[in-house]
Every structure is written in structure tokens, then in C-alpha cells.
Amino acid sequence: MAAQPDLLALIARQDGLITTIQAVQHGLDESVLRRRARDQGWRRAAPRVYLAAGHRLTVRARIRAAGLWGRDHATVGGPAAAWWHGMLATAPTEIPVTVPRRLGLRGYPGVRIRRRDLSHLDRERIDGIWCAAAPLAALETAIALPDGSAFLDRAPQKHVTFDDLYQAYCRNVGAHGATRIGALVAAAADRAESAAERRMIAILRGAGLAGWERAVPFERWTIDFAFPDARLAIEVDGWAYHSDVDRFRADRSKGNALVRAGWRLLRFTWHDLVSRPEYVVAEIRASLLAANSSA
Structure with a gap:
């Protein structure tokens, strides 16, 4: 079965990726994707997410695959979100994805699940996937990097204000790493120097x-x-x-x-x-x- 033009356009927009749900919406059963993976050079990039033949699993495709896999429930976070926002030059090897506590999603190799209910203010849909909004992405990245203070000193300045950072911190006080985030925010907040x-x-x-x-x-x-x-x-x-x-x-x-x-x-x-x-x-x-x- 030849791929439909609109399906090909969707795959092109998504860095070569297609989810099984999207395929069904375009008239392709998941068995067709499995057969293409077996016989035509397609590959599974994430559970229920396939990479079409002729496309490379680039850094961008790898992060997008995690976002597509989680659908509207999951949020790509930390350094992966910072990279997606353009705040970080190098993407992480492991992609953190935050999901609601009630959701039973489990991670897969290269993707680590965090369970937390995020405010809608801390999520942003960018180019087809849900990411941590820039302030939260900056805070999560700062504690993930060995030079977190340097990252806060330079990278987010084009993307966030201090007030944005502080509000994001207040909304996520009980989150993992909140103590370390608080120390960085306190240093950044010292306007009196x-x-x-x-x-x-x-x-x-x-x-x-x-x-x-x-x-x-x-x-x-x-x-x-x-x-x-x-x-x-x-x-x-x-x-x-x-x-x-x-x-x-x-x-x-x-x-x-x-x-x-x-x-x-x-x-x-x-x-x-x-x-x-x-x-x-x-x-x-x-x-x-x-x-x-x-x-």
C-alpha cells in the first residue's frame, strides 16, 4: 500500500516519525507498520512510534519520539526541553519525561519517567510535542548540569525573566531536586548583590x-x-x-x-x-x- 501524500507530509514534519494512532487515522493498521519495520527498513523509535525508512534517528527525532510516545499526557523536561527551547547546545543522552501520577506509562531505554502533576503554566506545546515551559526547563536543567549556576547565568536570559523562574520554582516546591533549585534561585534572586x-x-x-x-x-x-x-x-x-x-x-x-x-x-x-x-x-x-x- 502506497503512503498517502498527507501521511508523507506528516512524517516529514515530524522528523520521519509516525505514531500508530496517526497511522490508523490515515488508514494504516499497526500491522502495516510492523510489516514495514520488518521488510522495508522502517524501525521502532519508541513504543508505538515508528521511524520511516530513509530518515535518521537524529537528536531532534529522538526527543520528538519521546514526546509523541507520551501524547498529550506527557511532558518532555529537563535538558531535553531546554535543548528543544534552544537554551542548551547539547541534548542529553537520557530524556526525562514527566507524566501525571495517575498515568501508568513506563519508560523505555533512553527515556526516564518522572511522576508529577504539572500546572498548565509549566507546560508548552512546541512544534508538535509537549515540553516543560522555558522557566521550568531552565530550573530542571540547572540542577542536572555540573555548571548549573553558569547555565542560569547565561543561557536562559533570552528566554525567561527572574520572575518567571521564581514563579515556576514556587509551583514546584515539592518536586525532586527542589532544594537544589531553591539554592540557585536564591542566589539568582539576590538583587541587592x-x-x-x-x-x-x-x-x-x-x-x-x-x-x-x-x-x-x-x-x-x-x-x-x-x-x-x-x-x-x-x-x-x-x-x-x-x-x-x-x-x-x-x-x-x-x-x-x-x-x-x-x-x-x-x-x-x-x-x-x-x-x-x-x-x-x-x-x-x-x-x-x-x-x-x-x-
């Missing part, structure tokens, strides 16, 4: 650097940290810097004014302070040395 300031102070003192001051007045602003004698300003950028437009513009204006006034300016993120303090110290030392050399 007090946690970042404490870390910077510890780094400066630990490195034996002297001559610095905190909260130094400069024109209509305040410099986070400064070495006044060397005219070196240090700004610590947290989530507020990235997600608050007014704060972002004010910091840009302050930075430009500092440079015009002859100051050297260094900027460090929360991830820099937490994950690579040696880089922070090296940059400060190099700037102080350059300032002394030009004095």
Missing part, C-alpha cells in the same frame, strides 16, 4: 589583596568594589543586571562614565565568583599591575 558581595570580599581577602573599598560613591552611582589609588572599578553582575532593563541601562551608563573618567573597569558574574575565583583574582592582579605600570 549581598551574597555576591560577600563572596567577592572573601576572594579579595583570601588573595591578600589590599587597597580596595566597597560601595565607593562615583558621581550619581556607587561602585561595587574599587581600588581608588589604581582607579580600578569592579562590578558584580547578578540576575538583576540581566533581567531588569532599568538596572541594565543604569549599569551600562555607570560603566561608560567610569571609563570616560579614566577608570579601568572589570565585570564579574555570580558564576565567576563561585566557580572560578582564581580567574577573578588573576584579572584583578593583572589590572592592578597595568595600572601601576602606566602610573
